[in-house]
Amino acid sequence: MKEFWGRLGYYPVGIVDAVGHKGGIWFLSANLKFSCKILWAMNQCVTLEIDGGGRRWICSAVYGSPQATTRVELWSHLLDIGLCIQDPWVVVGDFNDILSVHEVKGGNYYSTRSSVFASTLDSCGLFDLTTSGRRFTWFQAFVEVLSRSHSDHCPLLIRCQEVPIKKENRPFRFQAAWATHPDYKAIVQKSWNSTDFGIHRKLLGVQEASLEFNSTVFGNIFIKKRELEAYLNCIQQKMEADDDPILKHKEEELRAEYNLVLAQE
Incomplete structure (x- = not known):
């Protein structure tokens, strides 16, 4: 796996190996200018100190256990981290829990578990970026849910303070x-x-x-890729509210076209 990610320009900075088909967290970086140091690691969370760009911050990558009794260990771990750090802190990943009934479709909602989750976040001084981005005091940020292709999980992109890209003349590159x-x-x-x-x-x-x-x-495959991602995301959003088989068929067509563009890329 390290060789695979290396070919894509990433290098691992924190790994918790999976046990069989369960769990597993890979914390990867594509920026060699940033210093990444592991502070804490357990089977549901890896926490790193990231120093670069004139800013130091803490990032915890989470993959919560599907078993509620085991997730208690994660909540306790996050509370301990919250007591130890003073730097800005972002926690991202799959918590396997929800904050409100509006976040679940086709599953069960347990208000007690939701309350424990919400209480943990509150005690840690954490809040949901999707609704509180403008309260983020150290720099503006929000979470973008991307379209899924090969996984049943959607990628999450945390966008931080946009930096304009300077356009320059580029030499010819064979694609x-x-x-x-x-x-x-x-x-x-x-x-x-x-x-x-x-x-x-x-x-x-x-x-x-x-x-x-x-x-x-x-055509520009990168433009094609973005257009397909946007279209795929739109279809998947509609599928969340409508189980129309036509939408399902269209999603399959888009995935096939998207896979071709990925191969070309």
Whole structure:
């Protein structure tokens, strides 16, 4: 697994291995400029101190046990952490519990468990970012629930203080995804054979033809990916309120198309 994540540009900074098919937490980072230090780890939670960008903060990754009696250990662990730290603290993951009846569909709601969960968060000084983002005093943040593709869990993206990206001229980069299109080989051959003015001119011709192909035929796979994610997310939101088989079929089609774009990416 470390080799797999490494190929995607991530490196592990905190791991709690799964026991059989149960549990397991991987805390990964893609920013080598940030210092990550494990402070505490247990089978339902890994907590790191993250230092970078002129800011130090604490992040706890949670995977709560599906057994309510075992989750008590998690609540106690979070309460202990809350007593030990002074830095800003974000806790993210799957708690396997809910705060209100509005957060569950097709399952049971237990008010006693909800009260214990809410009391734990309150005692830790934690609050729900989805509803209290503007009360976040150290920097603005909110949680975005992304569309799911290969898991029954939706990814959660915590967005913190937007930083504008400076656009600069970028050098030409060959995209291996172009080779997945059946027409690309012929375009390269045609461009390569269209001039007799040496290797350099031939390469420039292939570059120009490739960029034109990307713009008019292949399209930007990253834009396609975002559009499919948005469409997939919209369909899945509708499915939460309506079990229409047409929506289910459309979701399957979108997932297949999304998988193709991921392969190209």
